[in-house]
Amino acid sequence: MDIQTLGQLVLSGLTIGCVYSLVGLGFALTLRATELINFAQGEMVMLGSFIGLTLLTTTGLPYAAVFVLVAIAVGLVGVLLERTILRPILDRRAPLLNLLIATLGLSIALQALAIIVWGREPVAYPRLFSDEPVMVLGLRVQALNLWILGLGLGVMAALHWFFQHTMTGVSWRAASLDPATAALFGVNRRRNVALTFAISAAVGGAAGVLIAPLFFASFGIGHSVIVKAFAAGAIGGFGIVGTMLGGLALGVIETLAAGIVSSDYKNVITYSALLVILMVFYRPTARAGRSITEGAKVVASDVVDLMSGDRRRAALLVAGGAALWLAFLLLADTYALRITNMALIAAIAVLGLQLVVGYTGQFSFGHAAFYGVGAYASTLLTMKLGVPFVLAVPLAGATAALAGLLVAPVLRLSGHFLAIATLAMGEIVQLLMLNWKWLTNGAYGIYGIPLPSFAGWELESEEGFFVLISGVLALVYLLLRRLTRSRFGRSLVAVRENELAAMSSGIRADRQKITAFVVGSACAGVAGALYAHYIAYISPESFSFLASVQMVTMVVIGGLGSLPGGIVGALAVALLPEMLRALADYRLVVYGGLLILFMMFLPGGLADIGRRAWRLAARVRA
Amino acid sequence: MRVLLAASAVAFGLGASAAGAQQVIKIGVVGPMTGAFAAVGQSEITGAEMRAKEINAAGGKYKIELVTEDDASNCDQTVNATVKLITKDNVVAVLGAMNSPCALAMVPITRRYKTPQFTAGVGTSITKQGSDYVFRIAVGSIGQTRELAAFAIDKLGQSKFAVIYSDDEYGASMANGFKDALAARGMQPLVFDSVPRADQDFTGQLTKIKASGATALFTTGAFTFSALMAKQAKQLGMSLQLLGDTGNASPKYIELGGDAVEGAVLVEPYTPADPDPKLQAFTAKYKQQYGRDPDGWVAEHYDAVEMIHQAVLKSGKIDRQTVRDFAASLKAPGTFRGILGDWTFDATGDASFNLYKVQIKGGQKVILAR
Numbered sequence: 001m002d003i004q005t006l007g008q009l010v011l012s013g014l015t016i017g018c019v020y021s022l023v024g025l026g027f028a029l030t031l032r033a034t035e036l037i038n039f040a041q042g043e044m045v046m047l048g049s050f051i052g053l054t055l056l057t058t059t060g061l062p063y064a065a066v067f068v069l070v071a072i073a074v075g076l077v078g079v080l081l082e083r084t085i086l087r088p089i090l091d092r093r094a095p096l097l098n099l100l101i102a103t104l105g106l107s108i109a110l111q112a113l114a115i116i117v118w119g120r121e122p123v124a125y126p127r128l129f130s131d132e133p134v135m136v137l138g139l140r141v142q143a144l145n146l147w148i149l150g151l152g153l154g155v156m157a158a159l160h161w162f163f164q165h166t167m168t169g170v171s172w173r174a175a176s177l178d179p180a181t182a183a184l185f186g187v188n189r190r191r192n193v194a195l196t197f198a199i200s201a202a203v204g205g206a207a208g209v210l211i212a213p214l215f216f217a218s219f220g221i222g223h224s225v226i227v228k229a230f231a232a233g234a235i236g237g238f239g240i241v242g243t244m245l246g247g248l249a250l251g252v253i254e255t256l257a258a259g260i261v262s263s264d265y266k267n268v269i270t271y272s273a274l275l276v277i278l279m280v281f282y283r284p285t286a287r288a289g290r291s292i293t294e295g296a297k298v299v300a301s302d303v304v305d306l307m308s309g310d311r312r313r314a315a316l317l318v319a320g321g322a323a324l325w326l327a328f329l330l331l332a333d334t335y336a337l338r339i340t341n342m343a344l345i346a347a348i349a350v351l352g353l354q355l356v357v358g359y360t361g362q363f364s365f366g367h368a369a370f371y372g373v374g375a376y377a378s379t380l381l382t383m384k385l386g387v388p389f390v391l392a393v394p395l396a397g398a399t400a401a402l403a404g405l406l407v408a409p410v411l412r413l414s415g416h417f418l419a420i421a422t423l424a425m426g427e428i429v430q431l432l433m434l435n436w437k438w439l440t441n442g443a444y445g446i447y448g449i450p451l452p453s454f455a456g457w458e459l460e461s462e463e464g465f466f467v468l469i470s471g472v473l474a475l476v477y478l479l480l481r482r483l484t485r486s487r488f489g490r491s492l493v494a495v496r497e498n499e500l501a502a503m504s505s506g507i508r509a510d511r512q513k514i515t516a517f518v519v520g521s522a523c524a525g526v527a528g529a530l531y532a533h534y535i536a537y538i539s540p541e542s543f544s545f546l547a548s549v550q551m552v553t554m555v556v557i558g559g560l561g562s563l564p565g566g567i568v569g570a571l572a573v574a575l576l577p578e579m580l581r582a583l584a585d586y587r588l589v590v591y592g593g594l595l596i597l598f599m600m601f602l603p604g605g606l607a608d609i610g611r612r613a614w615r616l617a618a619r620v621r622a
Numbered sequence: 623m624r625v626l627l628a629a630s631a632v633a634f635g636l637g638a639s640a641a642g643a644q645q646v647i648k649i650g651v652v653g654p655m656t657g658a659f660a661a662v663g664q665s666e667i668t669g670a671e672m673r674a675k676e677i678n679a680a681g682g683k684y685k686i687e688l689v690t691e692d693d694a695s696n697c698d699q700t701v702n703a704t705v706k707l708i709t710k711d712n713v714v715a716v717l718g719a720m721n722s723p724c725a726l727a728m729v730p731i732t733r734r735y736k737t738p739q740f741t742a743g744v745g746t747s748i749t750k751q752g753s754d755y756v757f758r759i760a761v762g763s764i765g766q767t768r769e770l771a772a773f774a775i776d777k778l779g780q781s782k783f784a785v786i787y788s789d790d791e792y793g794a795s796m797a798n799g800f801k802d803a804l805a806a807r808g809m810q811p812l813v814f815d816s817v818p819r820a821d822q823d824f825t826g827q828l829t830k831i832k833a834s835g836a837t838a839l840f841t842t843g844a845f846t847f848s849a850l851m852a853k854q855a856k857q858l859g860m861s862l863q864l865l866g867d868t869g870n871a872s873p874k875y876i877e878l879g880g881d882a883v884e885g886a887v888l889v890e891p892y893t894p895a896d897p898d899p900k901l902q903a904f905t906a907k908y909k910q911q912y913g914r915d916p917d918g919w920v921a922e923h924y925d926a927v928e929m930i931h932q933a934v935l936k937s938g939k940i941d942r943q944t945v946r947d948f949a950a951s952l953k954a955p956g957t958f959r960g961i962l963g964d965w966t967f968d969a970t971g972d973a974s975f976n977l978y979k980v981q982i983k984g985g986q987k988v989i990l991a992r
Contacts, residue, residue, distance in 0.1 A: 005829055008858070012825035112656065120660030122846050124878045133859065140859050215822045215850060216878055220658050224820040258817075258826025266826070267818050334709040339702050431818075434789055443794040443816075447726055447747060460734070535701060537727040539791060542697060578702060581691065588656060 007139050009259045010252055015145050015214075017232075017251020018152035021244045022207035023225050024232035025159065026200035028243040031233070032176040033196035035096055037416060039103040040081070041229070042222025043110040044201045048074050048208025049217040050118050056126060063128050067151055070209045071202040078201020081106065082194055085596055090193065094603040097357070101556045102599040104549065107222075109592025114219040116585055122218035148210045155206055156244045159199070163240055168195070227423070227545070228254075231274045234420045237281075268431045271424040278413060278421045329466055337462040343574035344469045345531050347567045348476050350554045352523025354566040357555050359484060360516040361496030362411060363419040366426030367524055367551045370400040372433060372543030374525030375532040376440060379449050382533075389452040393472075393529045400525020403429075404518040411513045426548050433540035445539025452533050469530055473567070476523055480563055483519070492516055493561070557598055559607025568606045644685045647934055649674075649927060650707030652700055652718035652728075655692035658819075659844065661874060662720045662919065663692075666742070668912050669923030670717055677931055684934055686927060693719055700724035701731055708735045715740060715930050715945050717923055722748060723791045729753050738946040740926045742919055744868070745795045749970040757949050757971045759922045761891060763792075765974065766867045767799035768806075770889045773979050773991065774838060774865055775807055778887065784813035784836035784862075786827055786851065788843025796842035796867050812836045819843070824854050831860070838863040845870045849879035856882040863887065868977075873915040876985055887990065889977040891962055892921035895987040896978070904961050925960030932958055 023045055030038045052070045055061060061069070085106065089099050129143035163169040175182040175192045183189055208221065215221065232250050236242025253273065257266045332340070353367045378396035381387040387395065410421040433440050440446070452459040452468065459468060483489055494502035495509045503509050532538050550573065558569020576594065580587045602608060651670050654663035667690055674686035689711045691703035700719045707713045708731070715738040719725045722745030732739035733753040741748060742760040749758050774780045785800055787793035793816065804810055812834040815827055828851075831839060839855065839862040841848040848870045855862055864886035866875070871890035876883060894905045894915045904924075908916040916924075933948030934940050950971075951957065955964035963975050980987040 005833070009825060009829055012823065016823045115656060115660065120656070120664055121874055122661070122878060124880065127880070133857070140857075142857050211822075216846065218846070219660075224822055227820075255823065255826045258824070259829040260826075267821075335702075335706045338705040342698060342702065443790050444745070444747065445723055445726070445791060447729075448751060535698065535727060536730045537697070537723070539697070539723045541723060541790065577699075578706075581703075581706075585655070587692070 004138055005259075007137070009255050011139060011141065011145070013252035013255035014248055015148050015251070016255065017248035018149055019207050019211045019225060019247075020229045020232040020250055021156060021247025022152055022203045022210070023222075023229035024236070024243045024247045025156070025240065026204045027230055028233045028236070028238040028240065029196050029200050031238050031416060033172070033193055034090065034099075035416075036086075036099045036103070037230075037419065038200065039100065039226075040106040040110060041200065041204050042226040043107050043114075044074050044078065044204030045208040045211070045222035045225060046111070046114055046217075046219060047077060048205030049212035049221050050114065050208075051205070052209035052212060053123060053125060053217045056128075063147065064151070067206060067209050071155075071206040074205025074208070075198045075202030077205075078197040078199075079194055081201075082197035085600070086197070087190075087193070088600055089603070092603060094599065095560060097363075097552070097556050097560065098599045098603050101553055102596050104553065105592040105595025105599070107592070108595070109589050111219050111223075112585070112588035112592065116589070118217075118219065120219070122216040124216050125213040128213055144213055148214070151206070152210055155203060159203070160240060160244075172196070227427070228270075230420060231270070231424070234274060234417070235277055265431075265435065268428060268435070271427045271431070274424045275410070275421060275428070278417055278424075279409070325470065329463060334462050337466050339575060339578045340571075341462065341465050341469050341534065343571045344466075344473050344567075345527050345534065346551070346554065346574050347570035348469075348473050348530070349524040349527035350551055350558070350566045350570040351473075351476055351480055351563060352520035352527075353551050353555050354520075354558075354561070354563060355480060355484070355492075355516050355523075356520040357552065358559075358561040358566070359489065359492045359496060360513055362513055362517065363415065364422045364517075364520075365419050365545070365548050365552065366407075366422035366424075366429070367520070368543045368545070368547035369426040369429035370403060370521040370524035371528040371531070371547065371551075372429065372538075372540070373403045373521075374400040374528030375538050375543070376433065376446075376528075377525065378529030379446050379532045379538060380439070382450055383446070383448075389450075389533065390454060393526055396529035397522040397526040400528065401518050401522035403525075404521025405514070408514045408517055411510070411517060423545060423548075426545055430540050430543055430545075433543065440540070443540065445537060445541075447537040449532050449536045449538065451536070465534055469534075472526065472530060476526065477563060477567070480519075480523075484563065488512070488515070553595070557595070557605055559605025562605070562607035564610065565605050565607030568610075572606060644681075645683065645940060646685050646687050647930065647940055648687045648689060648711060648713045649930055650704070650711060650713035650716040650718075651688055651690045651923075652693055652703045652707065652716060653720040654695040655690070657694035657696070659695045659721060661872070662844075665872065665917055665919035666718065666720055666923050668908075669916070669920035670927050672908060672911060672920070673924045673927040673931075677927075682935075684931065684940075686931065688927075689713055693721075693724060695721050695724065697721070697724040697727040701727050704728050704731045708732070708737050713737070714934070714940055714942055717741070717926055719743060720919070721792070722795065726751075726791070729756050732756060736946070737942050738930075738949060740923075740929075740949075742922050743792075745791050746799070749972050753971075754950070755946055757967055757973065759926050759973055760868065760918070761974065761977055762972055763795035763799040763867075764802075765972075766889055766977065767796055768803045769977050769979070770840070770865055770867060770887075771800055771803035771807070773889075774840075774863070774887070775809075777979075777991070778838070778863060780838040780863055781809060782834075782836045782838065783809070783811045784831040784834060784839045785811045785815075786813070786824070786831075786839065786841050787816050788819050788847050789816040790819055790843070792869065793843045796869070797840075800840055800842075811840075817843075817847070819847075822850060824851055825858070828855055828858055828860065831855075831862070832858070836862070838865055840865040842867055842869060845872050845875040846878060849875050849883060852879045852882040852886065868918050872917045872919075876982055876987075881985075883982055884985075886982045888980050888982070888987075890980060891918040891975060891977055892916065893978045893980050893987050893989060895980060895989050901961065921961050925962050925965065928960055929958055929965065 026041045030036055048070050051073055052066050055066045133140040171187045172192050175187045232247035233243045236246030254270050257269045349371050356362050356364050374396040377399040378392045381392040407425050413421050491507045491512050495512055499509050554569040554573045557573055559565030653666045654660050674688050677686050693700035693703055707716055717740050722743040725741040725743030725748050729751050732755045739756045740759050744763045746763055785797050787797035813831050841851045866888040868890050870888050930945050933945040937944045952966050958965045967973055976992050978989055979991045981990050
């Protein structure tokens with residue numbers, strides 16, 4: 001490769017890297033000021049691109065002026081969102097996971113709103129500058145690229161100056177390092193948080209105006225950059241200068257990878273590099289900040305337990321449940337059974353995730369990977385090796401458990417770093433499903449997966465699946481219930497609440513975490529196997545990052561650290577969009593809005609309603 | 623809730639019967655109304671809706687009622703929606719899905735419930751599952767790429783090809799089809815690379831193409847992706863003969879690509895460039911209602927609705943099996959003629975019609991051959 005081509009690649013990498021840096025800065029600032037990963041950061045990019053487009057076409061202002069106006073406008077949106085939605089949740093000291101789900105709801109709702117306002121189709125920006133390239137050092141450079149680089153680097157320089165040389169900036173840094181001490185010196189935390197959201201949103205919006213002329217304005221534009229921006233932040237240690245450099249480096253690395261190596265493996269390289277960086281440079285340290293699940297109610301004691309104590313009451317409850325189950329089986333129509341079956345399959349996987357996130361406090365954004373491993377394992381076992389269904393499902397669980405054990409070293413990380421590491425792990429697994437074509441048939445997926453059969457008798461009806469799936473779910477539930485009540489289960493909660501204290505009382509925290517993770521992965525694997533035989537067609541797309549996010553949502557909506565909550569959460573999150581079908585375009589706006597409201601007014605998840613009702617009932621009887 | 627629904631259904635039923643002896647043909651439409659492929663879903667709905675409105679306005683014996691369900695390009699949702707349409711809404715046929723994998727995931731369901739499925743998904747395996755109830759209302763990936771490759775070699779004189787495809791079922795089907803078509807002529811692509819669907823910067827791939835000496839570039843995936851490829855190639859000062867399949871046949875491709883897609887050659891089942899007055903009238907009417915040119919997907923779903931209407935008209939029965947049998951009976955030209963010409967389906971359910979070879983000149987499509 002000649003030097004000129006190399007230069008061209010580097011230049012292009014820097015341009016896209018600039019955008020990763022800006023969006024990544026938004027992540028980094030919010031993370032440092034509030035310990036929150038803001039999923040709606042991508043939607044700030046989207047808003048920026050559309051507001052910019054509207055300003056350009058209606059006012060005819062020059063590009064640079066539009067750039068500044070958009071940054072201000074989106075910054076104001078950020079402040080507004082912080083005031084109305086995030087501050088009430090922050091003030092309640094809800095677990096950080098709740099905040100995260102609230103921002104996820106915000107992201108879903110904003111995207112759906114954008115579709116209503118600006119339409120579904122991508123829109124090209126008007127031509128801003130001449131297409132004739134400028135020759136710089138023998139490289140063909142577009143005027144637009146120069147503008148993007150110039151404005152992007154300008155914003156970064158301005159931010160750097162702000163944080164180094166202004167009183168506000170310095171006090172912001174003080175507060176992010178040590179909020180308590182900074183407060184003693186009179187630093188206003190609330191103002192700082194508001195400022196953070198304003199700046200994050202503003203840089204996100206600015207990034208939107210920068211990339212939209214390159215990539216068109218569309219409601220999904222933010223989605224395509226957030227994972228990379230996140231990675232940029234991680235590479236740079238979520239520092240301000242670090243994130244800037246991290247984004248630029250990432251842009252250059254991935255462009256070079258696509259130009260030199262095959263682009264099939266471009267993202268595998270990116271994510272593997274991210275994992276290595278995390279594992280090598282982010283040594284586990286004693287936890288100083290808030291844990292992601294802190295503040296969640298724990299179901300370690302039997303006080304709030306439905307099944308304990310009164311034996312007659314427990315029997316009554318089981319009988320009631322069985323009656324309800326039978327009534328549903330007999331009365332529900334095919335469609336209701338279908339969507340319930342899908343939700344119950346998700347519930348099996350979610351119970352596993354509940355063990356990892358809810359009980360052990362380990363953040364996992366890659367659960368769908370194990371779900372996928374289970375689905376592929378069972379499919380290949382039955383189709384290629386002729387293993388009977390009844391054996392293939394547990395084997396799929398075992399395969400997923402093995403995969404869980406293989407990636408278990410990431411559990412050395414904690415908090416957000418673990419979240420990012422599991423995210424990268426999930427992406428790598430999905431990319432392998434795409435690229436190991438000899439095994440998985442790549443992007444085509446595998447179709448014609450056989451229905452479950454028991455000694456020659458084939459299960460086909462929705463009713464039959466309902467019995468099978470709820471049976472497996474009951475089994476998994478009972479196993480996990482036993483597990484979480486054992487000495488082992490209590491030790492998990494101890495690790496979650498205070499890792500150091502747990503270790504000082506002789507709990508081997510690392511081992512407990514790994515065991516929980518492996519068991520959780522096995523649950524996902526079993527669920528994936530059932531899914532494959534139910535839907536009869538699988539492809540890598542079904543096991544994406546979004547599927548993992550949905551599972552985390554199910555855990556949080558159901559209630560952290562509650563097994564029944566896990567099931568209820570899975571049912572609620574899976575069935576809600578189906579029930580809202582009648583709302584058409586407004587479906588996702590309402591769904592996103594409900595996620596936010598849930599997190600604002602029911603931080604303990606649905607399990608909380610159950611607990612409160614039960615306590616009330618108990619009091620009345622007494 | 624259920625009582626309320628039942629009550630409203632009764633009221634609705636009374637209203638309908640009071641209006642006359644019109645019978646309702648319910649057709650389900652499932653496709654992406656939200657998510658990354660929402661623009662494609664838009665073509666699907668508007669095509670079906672335009673024909674339904676025309677039939678209803680004519681006030682014949684039957685009235686068309688479309689029941690539309692969003693799948694957001696998520697195949698689990700596609701399957702859920704299909705089950706709903708078939709078992710709850712009791713539709714006589716289902717149009718969709720637009721994403722090949724999701725259309726594929728629907729096949730076991732439409733087969734189990736013996737409901738005809740009309741899909742514009744082009745993935746080869748959709749019609750290879752042995753179902754009698756699936757009909758592809760588009761030309762599949764093999765047929766499209768064979769025509770495109772032959773035209774590029776014979777008429778455009780190209781021999782050095784680069785192929786870049788988006789890493790999903792659609793892109794892989796098309797790219798491999800194109801590769802096979804080249805192999806049949808004793809050629810192979812100089813560059814054959816996939817890109818992740820979310821990626822938007824292709825400088826790396828383009829650099830590789832430049833180094834390979836390829837003169838023609840076939841990109842396949844979403845039209846947004848192809849338009850971006852074209853723009854970035856132009857920015858790098860590369861002049862390539864762009865080639866595209868029906869995925870690029872949307873007017874949005876030209877709008878987004880601007881002068882970067884000038885000279886691109888596409889295959890498409892329907893083109894607004896055809897001077898036939900009947901087609902011109904169709905284009906004008908669509909444009910008036912929806913503010914843009916119709917594309918192949920619009921025409922395909924427009925015809926599919928009319929095909930179902932015809933099946934019911936001819937037999938006098940609103941019945942799934944009848945609709946299926948009518949579609950399956952279209953073996954030779956002359957039985958059913960739509961906006962796309964004479965419809966025929968082969969034994970596997972694949973439609974075949976001639977594709978237009980068009981070139982983009984001055985932002986307009988010009989027919990080179992059909």
